[in-house]
Amino acid sequence: xxVAVVRFPGTLDHDSAARAVRAAGGDAAPAWHQxxxxxxxxxxxxxxxxxxxxxxxxxGAIASRSPIMGAVRRHAExxxxxxxxxxxxxxxxxxxxxxxxxxxxxxxxxVCRQVRLDVTDAGTPFTAGLExxxxxxxxxxxxxxxxxxxxxxxxxxxxxxxxxGAVDAVAGVANAAxxxxxxxxxxxxxxxxxxxxxxxxxxxxxxVRA
Amino acid sequence: MSxxxxxxxxxxxxxxxxxxxxxxxxxxxxxxxxMFSLMWSEHCSYKHSKPLLRRFPTTGPHVVQGPGENAGxxxxxxxxxxxLKVESHNxxxxxxxxxxxxxxxxxxxxxxxxxxxxxxxxxxSLRFGTLDSARSRHLFTRAVExxxxxxxxxxxxxVGGEVLFDDRYEDSCLVNAMCVGxxxxxxxxxxxxxxxxxxxxxxxxxxGKDGIGGASVLASAELSEDDADKRPSVxxxxxxxxxxxxxxxxxxxxxxxxAALQDLGAAGLTSAASEMAAKGGVGLLIELDRIPLRExxxxxxxILVSESQERMLAEVTAERLxxxxxxxxxxxxxxxxIGTVTDTGNFTAVHRGATVVDIPASALTDDxxxxxxxxxPAPAAEPLDLDAIPAPADLSAAWLELLARPTLAxxxxxxxxxxxxxxxxxxxRPGGDAAVxxxxxxxRAIAITTDCAERHCEVEPLGGGMATVLEAARNLACTGARPxxxxxxxxxxxxxxxxxxxxxxxxxxxxxxxxxALGVPVVSGNVSLYNESPGRVIYPTPVVGMIGLLEDPxxxxxxxxQEAGDxxxxxxxxxxxxxASEWLGRAEGLxxxxxxxxxxxxxxxxxxAAGKGLLRSAHDCSGGGIxxxxxxxxxxGGVGCEVNLPAGRRADEDLFGEGGGRVVATCHPADLPALxxxxxxxxxxxxxxxxxxxxxxxxxxxxxxxxxxxARDAHEGAxxxxxx
Numbered sequence: 001x002x003v004a005v006v007r008f009p010g011t012l013d014h015d016s017a018a019r020a021v022r023a024a025g026g027d028a029a030p031a032w033h034q035x036x037x038x039x040x041x042x043x044x045x046x047x048x049x050x051x052x053x054x055x056x057x058x059x060g061a062i063a064s065r066s067p068i069m070g071a072v073r074r075h076a077e078x079x080x081x082x083x084x085x086x087x088x089x090x091x092x093x094x095x096x097x098x099x100x101x102x103x104x105x106x107x108x109x110x111v112c113r114q115v116r117l118d119v120t121d122a123g124t125p126f127t128a129g130l131e132x133x134x135x136x137x138x139x140x141x142x143x144x145x146x147x148x149x150x151x152x153x154x155x156x157x158x159x160x161x162x163x164x165g166a167v168d169a170v171a172g173v174a175n176a177a178x179x180x181x182x183x184x185x186x187x188x189x190x191x192x193x194x195x196x197x198x199x200x201x202x203x204x205x206x207x208v209r210a
Numbered sequence: 211m212s213x214x215x216x217x218x219x220x221x222x223x224x225x226x227x228x229x230x231x232x233x234x235x236x237x238x239x240x241x242x243x244x245m246f247s248l249m250w251s252e253h254c255s256y257k258h259s260k261p262l263l264r265r266f267p268t269t270g271p272h273v274v275q276g277p278g279e280n281a282g283x284x285x286x287x288x289x290x291x292x293x294l295k296v297e298s299h300n301x302x303x304x305x306x307x308x309x310x311x312x313x314x315x316x317x318x319x320x321x322x323x324x325x326x327x328x329x330x331x332x333x334x335s336l337r338f339g340t341l342d343s344a345r346s347r348h349l350f351t352r353a354v355e356x357x358x359x360x361x362x363x364x365x366x367x368x369v370g371g372e373v374l375f376d377d378r379y380e381d382s383c384l385v386n387a388m389c390v391g392x393x394x395x396x397x398x399x400x401x402x403x404x405x406x407x408x409x410x411x412x413x414x415x416x417x418g419k420d421g422i423g424g425a426s427v428l429a430s431a432e433l434s435e436d437d438a439d440k441r442p443s444v445x446x447x448x449x450x451x452x453x454x455x456x457x458x459x460x461x462x463x464x465x466x467x468x469a470a471l472q473d474l475g476a477a478g479l480t481s482a483a484s485e486m487a488a489k490g491g492v493g494l495l496i497e498l499d500r501i502p503l504r505e506x507x508x509x510x511x512x513i514l515v516s517e518s519q520e521r522m523l524a525e526v527t528a529e530r531l532x533x534x535x536x537x538x539x540x541x542x543x544x545x546x547x548i549g550t551v552t553d554t555g556n557f558t559a560v561h562r563g564a565t566v567v568d569i570p571a572s573a574l575t576d577d578x579x580x581x582x583x584x585x586x587p588a589p590a591a592e593p594l595d596l597d598a599i600p601a602p603a604d605l606s607a608a609w610l611e612l613l614a615r616p617t618l619a620x621x622x623x624x625x626x627x628x629x630x631x632x633x634x635x636x637x638x639r640p641g642g643d644a645a646v647x648x649x650x651x652x653x654r655a656i657a658i659t660t661d662c663a664e665r666h667c668e669v670e671p672l673g674g675g676m677a678t679v680l681e682a683a684r685n686l687a688c689t690g691a692r693p694x695x696x697x698x699x700x701x702x703x704x705x706x707x708x709x710x711x712x713x714x715x716x717x718x719x720x721x722x723x724x725x726x727a728l729g730v731p732v733v734s735g736n737v738s739l740y741n742e743s744p745g746r747v748i749y750p751t752p753v754v755g756m757i758g759l760l761e762d763p764x765x766x767x768x769x770x771x772q773e774a775g776d777x778x779x780x781x782x783x784x785x786x787x788x789x790a791s792e793w794l795g796r797a798e799g800l801x802x803x804x805x806x807x808x809x810x811x812x813x814x815x816x817x818x819a820a821g822k823g824l825l826r827s828a829h830d831c832s833g834g835g836i837x838x839x840x841x842x843x844x845x846x847g848g849v850g851c852e853v854n855l856p857a858g859r860r861a862d863e864d865l866f867g868e869g870g871g872r873v874v875a876t877c878h879p880a881d882l883p884a885l886x887x888x889x890x891x892x893x894x895x896x897x898x899x900x901x902x903x904x905x906x907x908x909x910x911x912x913x914x915x916x917x918x919x920x921a922r923d924a925h926e927g928a929x930x931x932x933x934x
Contacts, residue, residue, distance in 0.1 A: 009457075009542060010450050012365030015650075016634035051363045054450025110358050110627045139629045141362070189634045194648065194764055 012050035020188035026208030044081040044207040047088030060090030089182030100147025106165025112139040116159035124178035133159040134199035143184040220247035241511040248477035255578035266732040280324035282733020293327040296388035296755040298738035303385040311356035312447035320473035326399040326463035327391030334371040339380030341932035363449035368628035369645035381743035388755040402489035406553040414521040418504030421445035421517025451520040458541035470525040487571035493554035583711030591669040594799030605914035619928035643685040655763035657691035664749035665790040668797035675720025682756040687813040688828040690820025691758030703747035769829035771847030774901035784870010793866035809871035828875040837865040853898030857910030
């Protein structure tokens with residue numbers, strides 16, 4: 001199964017995302033921000049983390065208007081899976097594909113820390129069969145989700161702490177259909193026992209199963 | 211100031227000014243004089259330190275790039291080399307800590323990039339005044355934010371470093387940044403321009419008025435009270451462009467599209483281009499009108515010495531030019547042909563049809579003046595009179611107090627502001643003896659550390675130089691890594707005053723002796739002098755960055771206690787002393803001179819024991835002595851221990867004393883005989899057992915104890931509390 005890994009100028013995690021896709025048994029195909037179509041044979045899309053366009057204007061704001069996002073939107077509307085991680089989550093919120101927005105962390109500073117996540121909705125293709133708490137690192141400056149948790153489909157919450165100051169300790173949300181999901185923590189950095197945790201593999205595997 | 215002749219305003223001595231016409235056969239033009247003033251500054255020419263630096267061992271069978279290029283590199287097998295360098299950005303950070311520290315990171319990254327190497331890790335070695343000073347709190351917090359801002363955005367993990375707080379850095383803070391990268395041994399790029407006729411391509415940001423004269427104004431003179439006037443000398447950071455520059459240059463380097471590559475750092479285009487020409491034995495013709503400017507009306511001298519960031523200069527053949535320009539365009543980076551390589555040997559610059567600079571490139575580089583420094587010894591230090599130091603009545607309370615000293619306290623507040631994981635190769639995270647980073651694409655890892663024994667260097671620089679190198683090697687060996695190469699940043703005061711020159715010479719001698727004993731070459735480095743104000747000189751601060759190789763990344767050892775029931779062992783020799791220790795809190799006394807041979811044997815033993823899987827944890831006893839080492843291992847593992855420590859002169863010295871190469875390790879009880887057998891002549895004593903929720907130490911007839919939960923509160927809470 002081929003997972004398109006989207007790359008904007010300033011994207012940082014495309015290599016580790018592609019490595020995680022391969023660890024889950026899939027193939028990763030690069031998708032460049034100026035492309036207007038996803039790579040041939042794309043089954044699922046992964047928008048990895050980083051500082052696309054240097055976070056200029058607002059994190060994710062410029063990337064959400066780049067040519068490749070038209071193709072991502074069509075893929076999502078056709079029911080294809082799209083996962084946004086960190087800056088990818090910010091891009092999906094800025095695109096309107098996911099509800100809410102990501103605000104500056106309550107500490108007003110960058111936070112890099114191993115966190116634990118509760119799975120609050122196991123009904124999406126991403127979270128089916130997942131059991132928390134998952135040990136996964138979070139690392140961002142603007143990762144406090146803001147939105148209405150009574151209408152948004154909240155799939156992941158921080159367990160035991162709310163490190164970024166998100167509304168309701170929300171760590172990840174999905175669209176109503178469940179085929180588009182975003183989260184601030186980095187599951188692609190928790191797929192190798194050498195680095196301390198493999199709890200991120202489940203979320204990445206969902207893309208490969210698509 | 212305005213009454214002074216131009217050369218003095220620029221920082222040139224009268225003798226240096228007289229030398230220029232002798233070299234070029236006529237009086238210099240104004241732009242030429244400005245270029246000489248920058249290139250002959252201490253920061254660019256090392257004119258006061260060069261003769262002393264020759265003492266360092268710099269060769270070895272695995273050295274593929276020694277000192278003299280933008281960074282050094284060593285072979286790590288399978289056709290790969292690891293590049294490393296540490297550099298200071300002290301003076302800019304004292305004036306504007308956020309941009310000063312941020313651009314320090316940017317500069318060291320480009321030094322690694324100039325070799326064609328992919329940066330894979332950053333470390334930062336920081337020194338500030340104590341946190342009861344509002345100025346020091348400001349410098350510390352803003353420098354950390356600047357480092358995070360830049361490092362996080364360019365996607366290189368900041369995996370380690372150190373922070374020390376002491377009055378002696380109140381006026382002159384230190385911000386040293388180290389970068390490590392990976393490059394194919396057959397793909398290492400050089401700075402030397404090769405072939406007349408080739409194009410010079412400037413890639414990256416526009417050239418502006420920021421950083422004009424940074425090397426001479428800031429980096430080569432003492433700071434005074436009117437530092438605000440110097441703010442225009444500090445550069446402005448743009449990490450997004452740096453990331454694109456990195457992605458673009460690595461793509462082009464891998465394709466073999468560059469004939470040579472140079473980073474624009476101190477003294478900007480002047481330094482980059484003159485070194486390119488002088489090293490290649492060729493000349494360069496630069497058309498200043500082609501250089502994209504940020505503002506109109508810049509004078510030729512300003513264009514030539516601007517330190518605008520995120521710029522690289524490449525030599526490109528005619529055949530590869532279109533490819534280079536196309537790849538830069540895809541990365542949305544400016545790339546401009548600004549001149550050509552010539553056969554004249556001259557640095558020539560034309561501006562609006564007129565030749566404004568035409569001088570031998572080597573006059574700027576090779577003909578820079580070299581000065582000896584006065585070697586006036588400081589009075590010999592005396593060992594501490596222990597009777598004059600009050601002994602703490604309550605050892606347990608003293609232990610907790612020590613854990614909460616900002617210098618020894620947890621640096622979580624710092625490293626959680628840095629992305630230490632990006633790239634998904636960080637095996638051992640900050641907080642331990644050394645970071646361990648997997649080499650991407652290889653089944654190997656490297657351990658990386660920065661260290662310095664600055665108080666020891668102050669009271670006895672020869673031993674302090676040794677101790678600095680030995681601590682770095684011990685930190686690497688605690689993870690199981692074999693020390694491979696070093697880079698150094700020598701931060702000192704004004705070498706023309708007092709005993710500073712002598713201390714510089716002695717520190718280099720001590721470092722060199724230890725490096726030779728370890729078989730570790732220095733492959734790159736940097737010198738930062740004049741770190742003093744009218745009232746204060748910094749400690750001699752020779753920051754050493756060292757890397758070590760781990761053949762099996764999965765076999766690395768951490769500092770955390772693993773399991774109740776494990777045996778605690780004290781390995782190594784040396785008598786703990788309070789002289790110049792963190793417990794004493796000042797540079798007084800005379801620590802014993804390190805036993806270099808014994809320490810090398812300890813390093814070898816640790817590597818062998820880790821390789822055989824005999825160690826479950828290992829932690830160096832450094833600042834705060836064995837008490838702090840035990841508490842840190844317990845906090846990291848979430849399990850305590852009960853130990854019986856060898857009794858010396860006094861219990862507080864036994865617990866908190868420093869010096870000597872000593873390591874607290876743990877092993878499975880069944881492995882103890884094998885560990886003893888492997889130790890041979892290296893002293894090894896079983897001192898207790900892992901378990902419980904407290905760290906209990908018996909020293910002679912006295913007991914001391916800290917609960918892990920209270921130790922953690924003290925250790926983790928200290929820096930946030932000091933900043934609140």
